[in-house]
Amino acid sequence: MPVIVRFAPSPTGLIHVGNVRTALMNWLYAQSHGGQFMLRLDDTDVERSTQAFADGIKKDLTWLGLVHDLSARQSDRFNNYEEAIETLKSAGRLYPCYETGDELDLKRKLQRTRGLPPVYDRAALVLSDSERAALEAEGRSPHWRFKLSGAPVRWQDLVRGEVTIETSNVSDPILIRQDGSFLYTLPSVVDDIDFSISHIIRGEDHVTNSAAQIEVFKALGAEPPQFGHHPLLTGAGGEALSKRLGSLSIESMREGGTEPMALNSFLAKMGTSDPIEPRQQLEDLISEFNLSKLNRAPAKFDPQDLRALNAKLLHELPFEAVADRLKDLGVGGGAAFWEVARTNIEQISDMREWWKIISGEFDPIIEDAAWAAKAADLLPSSDFDDQTWQSWTSAIKESTGVKGRHLFMPLRLALTGRSHGPEMAKMLPLIGRDKARARLLGSAA
Numbered sequence: 001m002p003v004i005v006r007f008a009p010s011p012t013g014l015i016h017v018g019n020v021r022t023a024l025m026n027w028l029y030a031q032s033h034g035g036q037f038m039l040r041l042d043d044t045d046v047e048r049s050t051q052a053f054a055d056g057i058k059k060d061l062t063w064l065g066l067v068h069d070l071s072a073r074q075s076d077r078f079n080n081y082e083e084a085i086e087t088l089k090s091a092g093r094l095y096p097c098y099e100t101g102d103e104l105d106l107k108r109k110l111q112r113t114r115g116l117p118p119v120y121d122r123a124a125l126v127l128s129d130s131e132r133a134a135l136e137a138e139g140r141s142p143h144w145r146f147k148l149s150g151a152p153v154r155w156q157d158l159v160r161g162e163v164t165i166e167t168s169n170v171s172d173p174i175l176i177r178q179d180g181s182f183l184y185t186l187p188s189v190v191d192d193i194d195f196s197i198s199h200i201i202r203g204e205d206h207v208t209n210s211a212a213q214i215e216v217f218k219a220l221g222a223e224p225p226q227f228g229h230h231p232l233l234t235g236a237g238g239e240a241l242s243k244r245l246g247s248l249s250i251e252s253m254r255e256g257g258t259e260p261m262a263l264n265s266f267l268a269k270m271g272t273s274d275p276i277e278p279r280q281q282l283e284d285l286i287s288e289f290n291l292s293k294l295n296r297a298p299a300k301f302d303p304q305d306l307r308a309l310n311a312k313l314l315h316e317l318p319f320e321a322v323a324d325r326l327k328d329l330g331v332g333g334g335a336a337f338w339e340v341a342r343t344n345i346e347q348i349s350d351m352r353e354w355w356k357i358i359s360g361e362f363d364p365i366i367e368d369a370a371w372a373a374k375a376a377d378l379l380p381s382s383d384f385d386d387q388t389w390q391s392w393t394s395a396i397k398e399s400t401g402v403k404g405r406h407l408f409m410p411l412r413l414a415l416t417g418r419s420h421g422p423e424m425a426k427m428l429p430l431i432g433r434d435k436a437r438a439r440l441l442g443s444a445a
C-alpha cells in the first residue's frame with residue numbers, strides 16, 4: 001500500500017514548535033518510505049479559521065523545506081461529511097442529544113462525586129419519539145453523538161506498541177454541534193478515507209480519539225490506517241505548549257534568526273535515542289529517521305538548547321551556503337572572513353557586528369597611546385598573511401618587554417574595539433596594514 005501521511009493543523013493561530021515537530025515526523029516518514037505528504041487544513045471552525053493563518057502555516061512549512069505533495073481544506077468538503085453523516089445515521093450509529101452544556105457539566109459533577117468516570121450516560125439514546133418531539137417543541141435543537149461499540153479497540157501503534165482502549169470508558173463523541181457545525185472527529189476520518197491516508201502520525205493527546213475514530217472508519221466501511229502517537233513536546237518545565245505562546249511560534253523563530261535546518265535537526269532528534277546534532281540537509285535527517293527511536297517520555301523544549309544548536313550549525317556551514325545572505329546583510333570579506341568569524345556567531349545577522357571590525361565602523365580603544373604607536377611602527381611592511389600576527393607580536397614583545405595578556409588585549413582593543421572576537425591571526429590580514437596602523441594611532445579609518 002502506498003504511504004500517504006498528512007499534517008492537519010487548524011488555521012486558528014500561528015503554529016509552534018510542537019505542531020511542526022508532528023509535521024516533520026510525517027514528512028520524514030513519507031520521505032523515508034517513498035510516500036507522499038499531505039497538508040490538510042482542518043478549518044471546520046469557520047469562525048476562528050483565517051486565510052492569514054493558513055498562509056502563515058504554508059510559509060512556515062516552506063521555510064523549513066517540508067514541501068507537501070497533496071493538499072486539502074476541510075471547508076471545501078462539507079458535502080462529503082454530510083454524506084458520511086447519512087451513512088452513520090442509517091446504520092444507527094449517530095443519535096441526537098438534547099442536553100445543554102450546563103446539564104452535561106452537572107451530570108459530570110454528579111458522576112465525580114459518586115466516584116464514577118465522567119462518561120456520557122447515553123440518556124438521549126433511550127428517548128422515545130414523543131420525548132424528542134417535546135424537547136424540540138421546547139426550542140431545543142440536537143447535537144449528535146456517535147455510538148461507540150462498548151468493546152475494546154486494539155491497534156499496533158507505530159510508537160507505543162500494542163494499545164487497547166476500552167470504549168466502555170469513553171463518552172460517545174459528539175460529531176455535530178447543536179448549531180450543525182462539525183467537530184473535527186468525523187471530517188478527519190472522512191478525509192483520511194477519501195485521500196487514502198495510510199498512516200496517521202500525531203501526538204499522544206489523540207490516543208483516545210483514535211479509538212473512537214477507528215470505530216468511525218469501520219462504521220463507514222473503511223479499513224483504518226495505521227496509527228503512531230508520539231509523546232508530546234512540553235515546555236522546559238514540563239508544561240503543555242500553547243498556541244498563545246508566541247515566542248514558540250515558527251514565525252518568531254524565523255524572525256529571531258533560527259536557521260531552518262537547526263530547527264529541523266533539533267525537532268527530529270529531541271526525544272529520540274540519537275544525539276542532538278546539527279544536520280545541514282533534510283536528506284540526512286531522512287536517512288536517520290525512525291519512529292522506533294522515539295522515547296516514550298515527553299520531550300522538553302528548551303529555547304536555549306535550540307540557540308546552542310543554531311550556533312553549532314552555523315559554525316559548520318560552508319561559505320557557499322550563506323554567501324547570498326551575507327551579501328544581503330552587507331557583509332563582505334568572502335569565504336576568508338566567514339571562516340574566521342562564523343565560530344563567534346549565534347545567528348547569521350551577528351556577522352554584521354563582526355564585519356564592522358573590518359569596515360571600521362567603531363572606535364579603537366587605546367589605553368597607552370605611546371605603546372600603541374610603537375606597535376604601529378613595528379607593523380611589517382610586507383603583505384600580511386596568517387603568520388604576520390605571530391611575527392609582529394613577537395617583535396613588539398622584544399621591543400617593549402610587554403607579553404601575554406598585556407600584549408594581546410591592548411592590540412585586540414585597538415584593532416577591533418572589543419575585548420573578544422575572532423582569532424586575531426586570521427583577522428589581521430583582513431584588516432590590512434593601513435587600517436591596522438590607523439587604528440593603533442587612534443583613528444577608526
Ligand code: GLU
Nearest residue numbers: 008009010042184188202
Ligand atoms: N486538527 C487536528 C489537530 O490539530 C489534527 C489531528 C490529527 O492529526 O488528526 O489536533
